[in-house]
Amino acid sequence: MWLPGSPRTFLTPFRHQLIFTAMLEPSSQESRPLPNGIPAGSELLPVVFTEDRNKGHRLLHTLPKEFHTFAVVGHSGRSVEGDRSGNPTQQIEFLTVPSASYQASELQDIVGVWVDASTTSKTPRQMMTLQGAEIHWNETRFAILAPPERLEALRTALIETCWFDAELARLERELASAWPEMHQDMPLAFNFDEKSLPRRKELQRRFERVTSIRSRLLRMSPYVYCPHIYPPTLASQLAERYRERTRLLHRHEIIDSQLEVFERVYDNCGQRISDFVQSRTGHILEWIIIILLVLQMVIWGFEILTSLEPTTVAQ
Amino acid sequence: MRYASIDCLKTVAIVVMVLVHFAENLSGVQLPITGLGAPLFTFLSGLSYRLWVHGLEAKGTNDEEISKRSIRRGLFVFAVGFAFNILVWLPEDTFNWDVLTMIGFALLVLNGLRRLPVVISVFFALGTILISPLLRGMADYQSYWVKGYFEVDLTLPDVMIGFLATGFIPIFPWISYSIAGLVTGTILFRDQSAGLSTSSIVSSDSSNSFVSKLISNGLLPVLTGCVLISFSGVLLALRPYLPKVLSTHFLEGWHMFPPTIEYVLATIGMASLLFGLTHRWIDRKRSRFFTAGMLDITKTFSQYSFTIYVVHHMVHLWPLWVYGFIMDHENYYWREAMSLRWSFPLAVLFLVVCYFVLRKIGPDRRLGIEGWMRWLCD
DSSP states (O other), X not given: OOOTTSOOOOSOSOGGGOEXXXXXXXXXXXXXXXXXXXXXXXXXXXXXXXXXXXXXXXXXXXXXXXXXXXXXXXXXXOOOEEOTTSOEEOEEEEEEEEOSOTTOHHXXXXXXXXXXXXXSOOSOOEEEEETTEEEEEOSSEEEEEEOGGGHHHHHHHHHHHHHHHHHHHXXXXXXXXXXXXXXXXXXXXXXXXXXXXXXXXXXXXXHHHHHHHHHHHHHHHHHHSOOOOSSOOHHHHHHHHHHHHTTHXXXXXXXXXXXXXXXXXXXXXXXXXXXXXXXXXXXXXXXXXXXXXXXXHHHHHHHHHHHHSOOOOOO | OOOHHHHHHHHHHHHHHHHHHHHXXXXXXXXXXXXXXXXXXXHHHHHHHHHHHXXXXXXXXOHHHHHHHHHHHHHHHHHHHHXXXXXXXXXXXXXXXXXXXXXXXXXXXXXXXXXXXHHHHHHHHHHHHHHHHHHHHHHTGGGGEETTEEOOOSSHHHHHHIIIIISSXXXXXXXXXXXXXXXXXXXXXXXXXXXOOHHHHHHHHTTSOHHHHHHHHXXXXXXXXXXXXXXXXXXXXXXXXXXXXXXHHXXXXXXXXXXXXXXXXXXXXXXXXXXXXXXXXXXXXXXXXXXXXXXXXXXXXXHTHHHHHHHHHHHHHHHHHHHHHHTTOTTTTTTTSSOHHHXXXXXXXXXXXXXXXXXXXXXXXXXXXXXXXXXXXX
């Protein structure tokens, strides 16, 4: 049950699984220098999603527990960290600017320039306004202009939703890079033979990867497809709008249908490999028996040859 | 794909055979390296066959076409072996069953084995090695050998017995060398047939068993070679202490004629060990010792190995036959034409002349037995 003044998440139907930690006061080591012209009370935090929660990091948000992921404040000097599986973790910067009137064009320009200045983002800046709040963002930078009392909630909402967006983008990249391999493996879904045997481990690894992608995709489904929260809050509406703007639902569906092709190929590969390995064991035994029979026939034939005519020693 | 290690070893095999044959046929001297060239040569024939098949598969040649070419090549080498016996050793030795007829027949067998799991080929090779003493015992091997040479009556049973067990290079157990080469090539170069890069194979296998690591490091032939040589040594050492049935009819000591179990195991081990070492030092990590010039020489010898094998016999045997014919004595000066002081430099001179002539011809012209084989069979 949500109690006024207590931490609350706005985004998912599994509220009880989320831990929202209201430790948002910046420390001098974590917060970064603010862009010029930004009013007092603003905050710039580098946020990193990590599977291994280091006690030295300040926890901003705990994602639903099935993801085993934490949003923490990253250190300024360390732009990219690795997660448990060794994948590089993208650092996202969140600039929260208290603003009574978001339509202050000077402020809009400043945050717009700050977002555009990102060197790591490959996507152009987007903008969204909602009930007195304004968000500018690209792949790696988020700037939130909103009344001070709503800033924390909006940032938390965006942190979670942008993680889903990033995770989906990661799945898209993985699948995109797997298409050529899948085309290469396609014939093995129909026919697997002796020459293909060295590829068994590789196929197994690819099958596991596809299953892993499916698993990650399915774990995200409740959050991507979750219905609108009632009663709506500004944060929940912002998250819904963000999901719409980033087309999370469609992308999820596309990945889902693409995965079906991969699964069909690698399921069949697995079936072919299993059939082949089983029959191969039987064939080897049969061949050993055949070779023994052949050798026996050679001895038998040789016996006949040597008994046909006595050998004459050449002089 | 061409492997410099195979070129080097083929050159070694050819050089050993040329030196041994000159010394033996002209001077009647057996060099310490006698009996090491032919095993290496036949082992490499199996290995080269596997690489040739991989090459065709990589080009997209279908299996039926590979089989047809393999059979044509096998029959061609078999026929060349007969022609060689008739022309070089004269018609009365047509059925002495030399290395070419054995390799020709082996190519036909390898064509069947190449599609089967490696374990079956290994089992077949072991079977041929183990039943060879039995066959020799049944045929009374020594009765076919007079003064160290194979003599056979021109009757079908004797000819067949010579082909299978008592000839110079009989099928049993010599085919095991070609099979060993095929198995080595299959295990070591299987990534080519699977159409994968070496790195992907290494990465896919790196987390697996000890054997997989040996394969990825190219050390499996080295280890196999060491094991076989050691095992042969143990058999030789234990032979005096074994029951008489085993020590006389099964383990017969160290001989090339007849090729005993100890000899076969040790020479297969030697070929495997040499290939493993050269593959590691030349193909994988190019040692500074092997300069481009050296590899160029070995490539030339390797590309014309069959031709050199035939020609070196012609060069040193035909003058003896011609002189014998003039003197009305077929074997005039046979094994006593000159001392080793002369025959050895002559063998070296032959190799040097051979190299320059073959370089002049070049690898792309269809001259020599290899060129004829490609023209006729591919």
